[in-house]
Amino acid sequence: MSEWFRTFFARDYIDRYARVTDEDVTRLEVDGLIKALELRPPARVLDLACAYGRHALALANLGYEVTGFDLSFDLLAEAELRAQGAGATVRLMEGDMRKLPFVHEFDVVVNLFTSFGFFDDERDSRRVMEGIHAALDEGGRLLLDVINRDAILRDFQPRMWREADDGYVLSESTYDPARSRLIGRQLHVSTKGRVDESSFTLRLYAMHELRALIEAAGFEVQAVYGGFDLSPFELDSPRIVMVARRP
Ligand SMILES: C[S@@+](CC[C@H](N)C(=O)[O-])C[C@H]1O[C@@H](n2cnc3c(N)ncnc32)[C@H](O)[C@@H]1O
Structure with a gap:
């Protein structure tokens, strides 16, 4: 069970979540993250845990230089197929987010739809944050989107x-x-x-905990929203959308 995410996110994941991650939802998320980050092409974006590439492809089509990184071979294969179908250029990489291979390569890292909190050992989550920090250029930003434990x-x-x-x-x-x-x-x-x-089994975070974790990795938190409509974060907000900057 400790490495449950190796089997949970296979081909069947796409069908299971198709209705909650459809094109309208994805468009709202992409619009929201662009606005929250004041992103302009051709910024270099790492979509960390990109799955079958729903955000990565949309961002690539808007002119961003996108790398999608994920552990699931099946989902990356689907991302590749969809990229070809859409004529989108995305670099897709297979790997474990606990061992990110990037150094100062990106302007922005996005981690979306609760792709954080998978590991039993809290040190692994800290390792992921440190890897994201290392992957960003100075002044680069992280946008993390997870479900809100309190709600x-x-x-x-x-x-x-x-x-x-x-x-x-x-x-x-x-x-x-x-x-x-x-x-x-x-x-x-x-x-x-x-x-x-x-x-x-998923580690749920209260907003203040996530903030502490991000700050401990060397980030400055710039904004916290309650969803991709960029409403202010509140107790009952469905999501925690946190924007942080590597100083
Ligand atoms: C909830 S899905 C979200 C996918 C995508 N961000 C989206 O919004 O559609 C979580 C993703 O994390 C990936 N994942 C799980 N464990 C991982 C790990 N250790 N390293 C990299 N990716 C991982 C899964 O394969 C899956 O694609």
Whole structure:
């Protein structure tokens, strides 16, 4: 279970999340991040944990110099196919975010849709932050987007159904307050009756904790929003969208 993310984010991930990560959602996120970062092409952008490239491709099409980095071979293969289909130029790299190979290569790093908090060992999360810091040029910025722990806990839903591309996904989860982790499983029930099960455990962050973690890696936090509409962060904000700068 400690390396659950190696199997959770395979091909089936695309179908399971298709309805919550569709083109409209992606457009809103891309518009929001461009506005939050006051980004102008041809800035060099690292999409860290890019999956099948929904943000990376959109940014490349807008003239940014984009690198997508992810652990999942399957999702990167899909990103490659989509890039070819869209005529987009994106550098795609397979690797583990705990061992980022970049030194002073980017103006911006984005880490989107809760792609942080996967590891059991908190030192690994700190390692990721340090790797992001090293990857940025001086003055470079990080935009991190994760779900807001406080909002989840105030209205905790141990069981939830949502639509998938093919069928439905049932999520069942519990919260471990000793480690601030959401522990759960998802059952993907396809219209043909096939059931796929996948498990996860995710470190949830309160805003102040995330801020402390980012600052400990040497960043200055510049802004915190409650979503990609760039509303101010509040207790019940669905997301924590944090913008930080490498001094
Ligand atoms: C929640 S998905 C988000 C994907 C993408 N940012 C988006 O918004 O569609 C998390 C991604 O993190 C990737 N991932 C998980 N563990 C990783 C690791 N150790 N190193 C790099 N990528 C990882 C997964 O393969 C998956 O593509």
